[in-house]
Amino acid sequence: MRIVAGIDEVGMGPLAGPVVAAAVVLGPRHGLSGLKDSKQLTERARERLAGEIRARAQAWALGQACAAEVDRLNVLQAAWLAMRRAVDNLALTLDLALVDGVHVPVLPCPARAIVRGDARVPAISAASIVAKVARDAEMRDWDAVYPEYGFARHKGYGTAHHLEALARLGSCPLHRMSFAPVRDARRRS
Incomplete structure (x- = not known):
């Protein structure tokens, strides 16, 4: 049986924090229902599904x-780096990676991009959910450091x-200095 993972990332648009990717291998009888793009789920539904996944x-991973x-890299290259790290962190060797999007990152296995894969392929939907829940939890943790x-x-x-806080306080180490709103806030402070 071929080992296929769904891969997706979250966090390309924010002004601060990491880009997080997940790789998920679902068995043929995974028994999960309600999988869809994480953006189409409530926070509560994402949390529940992430635990089940x-x-x-x-x-x-x-x-x-x-x-x-x-x-340093740009946000797309950083997303691909996060995806490679997720695949590298898997306990299994993949036969194929199905990646949400248009482009295929360089991965240590064959890969195929699927447009809107997070809405069409259960394993990619699962990766979207796991990545989103993990990133949100990390940002809540960072809130304790930079309240x-x-x-x-x-x-x-x-x-x-967030823009008001940037204007008032300037940036912190979590901010992406290459993003215009952060760059502009630095110039003003």
């Missing part, structure tokens, strides 16, 4: 690229509250 998947890597930015609330996205 982690318990029932044949294998799953996370990888990430930090804000400094986003700045003035409100990371628990907006997860690093460029909300009005």
